[in-house]
Amino acid sequence: MNSPVYLNALRAFEASARHKSFSTAAKELNVTPAAVGQLVRTLEDWLGFPLFHRQTNGKNRLVATELAESVLPDIRAGFDKLTLALEKLKQDSLSG
Numbered sequence: 001m002n003s004p005v006y007l008n009a010l011r012a013f014e015a016s017a018r019h020k021s022f023s024t025a026a027k028e029l030n031v032t033p034a035a036v037g038q039l040v041r042t043l044e045d046w047l048g049f050p051l052f053h054r055q056t057n058g059k060n061r062l063v064a065t066e067l068a069e070s071v072l073p074d075i076r077a078g079f080d081k082l083t084l085a086l087e088k089l090k091q092d093s094l095s096g
Contacts, residue, residue: 006046012039013051014075017064 015025016036026033044051051068055061064072 006043009039009043009046010075011079012036013043013068014072014079016040016052016062017068017072020062022062 012025012029012031012035015028016022019025019028022033022036022040026036029036040051049067050065052062052064055063
């Protein structure tokens, strides 16, 4: 998996876990639910295990596995750090 797909897959995973839905995550990410599902599946294939228990009892809700849930804080912190780094880079380019 190359870096852009990896980051996009992590973003799709994080949003899907937070919203418990591919559809709602897709709206946030401005892509289709199928694209979010494919990104998550790609990440699951790369990792070798599922990230979600998929419940289809009328609501199609996603429930992150215990292992997936345990890494979400680190993934969110990583995205926060990336955002701060990009903002700093942008600010430095304007002042430099």
